[in-house]
Amino acid sequence: MNSLRSRLLLIAAAIGLSVFALFPRATEVREKKPDGSFVNTTKRLWPLKYGLDLQGGMHLALEIDESKGAVADKKDALGRALKTVRNRIDQFGVSEPVVQQSGDDRIIVELPGIDDQQRAQDVVQKSAFLQFQITDETNALEKSLPRVDAAIRAQKLDGTPATGVAATATGPSAAAPLSGLLTGDTTKKKPATAADSAKAAAPAVADSAKKDANGPMTRLVQPGQFAGQYYVKESDVARVTSFLADSAVRNAIAPGKVLRFGDKPIGGDPAAGGVLYRPLYMLDSKPIITGEFLTDAKPNRNQLEPGYVVEFEFNAEGGRVFRRETGKHLRDNMAVVLDDRVVTAPTINSAIGRNGQITLGGAGLQEAQDLALVLRAGALPVPLKVAEMRNIGASLGQDSIDKGKLAFGIAIMMVIVIMVGYYRFSGVIAVVALGLYIFFTLAALAGFGATLTLPGLAGLVLGVGIAVDANVLIFERIREEMDRGKSARLSIDEGFKHALSAIVDTSVATILSGAVLYQYGTGPVRGFAVTLVVGVAASLFTAIFVTRTFLLLWLDRTGGTKPLSI
Amino acid sequence: MLRIFHNTKYDFIKWWKVAAIATIAFMGIGLASFVITGGVNYSVEFTGGTLVQLKFKQAADAGKIRAALDGAGIRGAEVQQFGGPDEYIIRAQEKTLVSQQAAGAEKVADQIKAALDKSLGAETYTVARKESISPKVGEELSRNAWIAMVLVSLATLIYLAFRFEWRFGVAAVVATLHDTIVTLAFIKLLHLEVSLTVVAAILTLLGYSMNDTIIIFDRVRENLRTAGKDSLYNVLNRSINDTLPRSIMTHATTFAASLALLLFAGEVIRPFAWVMTFGIFVATFSSIYVAGPVLLWIEAKFPRKATAGSAARTDGAAKRAGAVATR
Numbered sequence: 001m002n003s004l005r006s007r008l009l010l011i012a013a014a015i016g017l018s019v020f021a022l023f024p025r026a027t028e029v030r031e032k033k034p035d036g037s038f039v040n041t042t043k044r045l046w047p048l049k050y051g052l053d054l055q056g057g058m059h060l061a062l063e064i065d066e067s068k069g070a071v072a073d074k075k076d077a078l079g080r081a082l083k084t085v086r087n088r089i090d091q092f093g094v095s096e097p098v099v100q101q102s103g104d105d106r107i108i109v110e111l112p113g114i115d116d117q118q119r120a121q122d123v124v125q126k127s128a129f130l131q132f133q134i135t136d137e138t139n140a141l142e143k144s145l146p147r148v149d150a151a152i153r154a155q156k157l158d159g160t161p162a163t164g165v166a167a168t169a170t171g172p173s174a175a176a177p178l179s180g181l182l183t184g185d186t187t188k189k190k191p192a193t194a195a196d197s198a199k200a201a202a203p204a205v206a207d208s209a210k211k212d213a214n215g216p217m218t219r220l221v222q223p224g225q226f227a228g229q230y231y232v233k234e235s236d237v238a239r240v241t242s243f244l245a246d247s248a249v250r251n252a253i254a255p256g257k258v259l260r261f262g263d264k265p266i267g268g269d270p271a272a273g274g275v276l277y278r279p280l281y282m283l284d285s286k287p288i289i290t291g292e293f294l295t296d297a298k299p300n301r302n303q304l305e306p307g308y309v310v311e312f313e314f315n316a317e318g319g320r321v322f323r324r325e326t327g328k329h330l331r332d333n334m335a336v337v338l339d340d341r342v343v344t345a346p347t348i349n350s351a352i353g354r355n356g357q358i359t360l361g362g363a364g365l366q367e368a369q370d371l372a373l374v375l376r377a378g379a380l381p382v383p384l385k386v387a388e389m390r391n392i393g394a395s396l397g398q399d400s401i402d403k404g405k406l407a408f409g410i411a412i413m414m415v416i417v418i419m420v421g422y423y424r425f426s427g428v429i430a431v432v433a434l435g436l437y438i439f440f441t442l443a444a445l446a447g448f449g450a451t452l453t454l455p456g457l458a459g460l461v462l463g464v465g466i467a468v469d470a471n472v473l474i475f476e477r478i479r480e481e482m483d484r485g486k487s488a489r490l491s492i493d494e495g496f497k498h499a500l501s502a503i504v505d506t507s508v509a510t511i512l513s514g515a516v517l518y519q520y521g522t523g524p525v526r527g528f529a530v531t532l533v534v535g536v537a538a539s540l541f542t543a544i545f546v547t548r549t550f551l552l553l554w555l556d557r558t559g560g561t562k563p564l565s566i
Numbered sequence: 567m568l569r570i571f572h573n574t575k576y577d578f579i580k581w582w583k584v585a586a587i588a589t590i591a592f593m594g595i596g597l598a599s600f601v602i603t604g605g606v607n608y609s610v611e612f613t614g615g616t617l618v619q620l621k622f623k624q625a626a627d628a629g630k631i632r633a634a635l636d637g638a639g640i641r642g643a644e645v646q647q648f649g650g651p652d653e654y655i656i657r658a659q660e661k662t663l664v665s666q667q668a669a670g671a672e673k674v675a676d677q678i679k680a681a682l683d684k685s686l687g688a689e690t691y692t693v694a695r696k697e698s699i700s701p702k703v704g705e706e707l708s709r710n711a712w713i714a715m716v717l718v719s720l721a722t723l724i725y726l727a728f729r730f731e732w733r734f735g736v737a738a739v740v741a742t743l744h745d746t747i748v749t750l751a752f753i754k755l756l757h758l759e760v761s762l763t764v765v766a767a768i769l770t771l772l773g774y775s776m777n778d779t780i781i782i783f784d785r786v787r788e789n790l791r792t793a794g795k796d797s798l799y800n801v802l803n804r805s806i807n808d809t810l811p812r813s814i815m816t817h818a819t820t821f822a823a824s825l826a827l828l829l830f831a832g833e834v835i836r837p838f839a840w841v842m843t844f845g846i847f848v849a850t851f852s853s854i855y856v857a858g859p860v861l862l863w864i865e866a867k868f869p870r871k872a873t874a875g876s877a878a879r880t881d882g883a884a885k886r887a888g889a890v891a892t893r
Contacts, residue, residue: 387699388671517766525766
């Protein structure tokens with residue numbers, strides 16, 4: 001009786017603990033308001049975590065991208081990249097994101113409930129390397145073009161004819177081939193310095209330029225609106241990019257200068273017969289300052305025209321450098337270069353100190369917000385590429401949950417019918433034990449902070465079928481002992497004793513598989529492994545301990561004189 | 567007291583030849599299918615590649631989806647209806663496509679999306695699921711799956727060796743091996759996609775099947791102690807009969823659960839449910855008709871000293887396949 005009471009107390013304690021583990025609790029949820037700020041609201045949530053395959057979301061595995069150059073200290077680079085990514089994701093406004101290192105060479109990012117995959121990927125992957133570079137004033141491109149053309153021909157990069165014919169006059173500027181520019185006509189804003197140097201260079205270059213007006217590069221490039229800016233037809237961008245990818249071609253460009261494309265095309269709407277052009281800029285390769293001095297960046301509405309700007313702030317040292325450099329380059333154009341793309345190239349009207357802004361032509365608030373976010377969080381020390389990406393829509397996840405619950409309910413009903421139909425009173429005990437098994441399993445998953453995935457849910461359903469096995473083994477043994485004419489009490493004792501070794505064997509086998517699966521599986525399968533192992537433990541407790549306690553209770557009530565309904 | 571298969575005295579082992587022929591035939595068909603149509607259908611997780619699950623607003627046509635992909639130069643992608651007529655799955659596992667993903671796993675998925683947007687319209691469908699796996703990750707995942715399979719087998723082997731004496735252990739291992747092969751043949755014949763989840767199902771199944779064998783062998787060991795001069799053949803039969811009600815009940819409940827999964831839990835988990843449902847039959851079969859006969863065969867080849875006499879009789883009994891077991 002005493003032992004019976006302590007048994008009941010232990011079961012009650014387990015139930016109490018489980019209720020506590022499963023009780024809905026106040027959880028802080030981070031939500032993003034429409035204006036981009038975050039609020040922490042408190043919600044009462046059921047504490048069982050769903051995996052990405054059930055709640056919908058995005059799983060990303062990123063690796064260091066070495067296609068643009070080897071990375072010397074990968075481990076260190078990955079560590080710093082991890083910090084940056086974590087910084088960005090923290091500000092991204094997803095509740096319960098996961099950012100962690102996996103192995104030596106991978107960063108795992110998990111974003112529950114994310115639907116806009118492209119945006120999330122951009123925020124994670126964008127290098128956000130910000131540079132301020134002065135545009136070229138010396139007609140360096142014009143001078144380099146003959147050599148560039150020669151290099152392209154020498155490298156045999158000039159295959160099929162270009163789609164763009166140089167002399168079309170539909171461009172955003174009154175476009176003429178560059179060779180024309182060299183002979184006088186220009187649309188430059190600041191003719192003073194640029195024209196001088198153009199004149200100086202003209203005799204030498206014009207000769208070869210004339211000969212080569214149809215050079216592979218020359219005919220694709222048209223002058224832009226100010227020194228150092230050019231236009232390339234959008235349809236030719238890929239061609240020019242492939243030329244510039246060749247190191248011999250890059251070496252042919254004037255030393256100390258780089259060519260960078262703008263981030264967006266401009267010009268007519270192609271649907272209306274217009275032609276799209278992409279700005280191309282010749283820049284001083286040494287930036288006057290980079291984003292490493294940034295302390296803050298935030299999106300704002302553009303005061304002068306429709307659209308948005310990102311306002312940034314440098315620290316004191318950055319402010320000093322920026323003021324000095326912009327002061328030196330008054331009336332020059334300064335290109336704001338993000339990840340090797342020119343976002344904007346305004347004229348410097350006065351020296352700029354700690355505060356500046358980047359004008360985003362035609363960009364929405366979202367884009368301005370995301371740019372501010374990545375600038376604040378800092379540049380990625382190395383480029384990252386996607387090694388693995390999984391997206392599950394929230395509706396598919398919900399569908400899986402609904403169907404899983406249905407299958408769960410049906411499995412339980414069928415098992416109840418089978419057990420009670422066959423074992424009668426003892427079957428009822430087994431069913432109560434089964435109910436507790438499910439309850440304990442869920443509680444343990446919640447209590448250990450495990451994640452319920454779709455395979456895990458399947459494991460739970462399957463577990464309902466398998467968990468009664470221990471009870472079946474015990475009941476069959478008890479029946480055999482009763483067949484030998486033993487009393488109910490003795491049969492129960494013997495039945496449990498004999499069935500135990502087989503039950504332990506089966507449990508060990510399952511735990512072994514579960515442990516290996518956990519070690520070598522990915523997210524969803526790990527969820528399955530956890531459910532499996534937790535289920536086995538719960539089943540051991542309910543089948544052996546709880547069922548026996550109930551049978552002892554029955555013996556206690558009836559005095560062991562009645563035949564056991566089994 | 568409701569009883570089924572109580573105190574039965576079926577001579578299960580008598581039918582071992584028929585059983586052997588049946589299972590070898592099944593394996594043979596599976597093997598032939600392997601030879602003729604190539605290996606099993608590995609998921610993108612293992613090969614690297616891209617899977618896109620689409621949900622259309624209206625019933626859609628696989629031909630049009632295929633045409634859209636072909637038009638964009640995405641070759642060798644498989645388009646398959648998935649559940650209802652408005653749901654489709656696209657699998658791009660062709661080698662050149664997969665190698666493109668080495669530079670960024672999302673590339674092919676983006677191409678597929680662009681192709682569909684262009685020819686079917688972005689508003690006609692939504693992407694319900696997308697998996698993009700670079701070839702490197704695919705290699706790692708398949709290596710991990712193999713390691714998992716081997717480790718589970720090894721761990722099982724060690725546990726069995728520890729738990730039983732070697733004759734029983736080897737018989738149980740052979741039965742487990744049999745289950746793996748037969749399940750693979752089944753997966754092949756049903757064209758099930760082998761994903762990590764299916765590997766998990768196979769491993770669970772191995773555990774489940776081993777349970778069955780262990781429970782029968784446990785009983786054999788127990789019955790051997792009281793067997794006296796009875797042959798192992800008879801002891802085996804008796805043990806199978808003794809544990810028959812338990813086997814029927816456990817298989818019934820597990821079958822009920824996996825049937826619920828198969829019918830109601832949706833398309834994503836269906837390959838898992840198929841393997842489990844089939845596996846229940848395989849486990850039942852192998853614990854009786856593989857583990858048992860193999861144990862008899864081992865006993866005949868390597869008779870234990872203490873019971874050399876009974877082992878010899880076992881040998882005879884096994885050869886006389888038609889012998890009726892007496893108790």
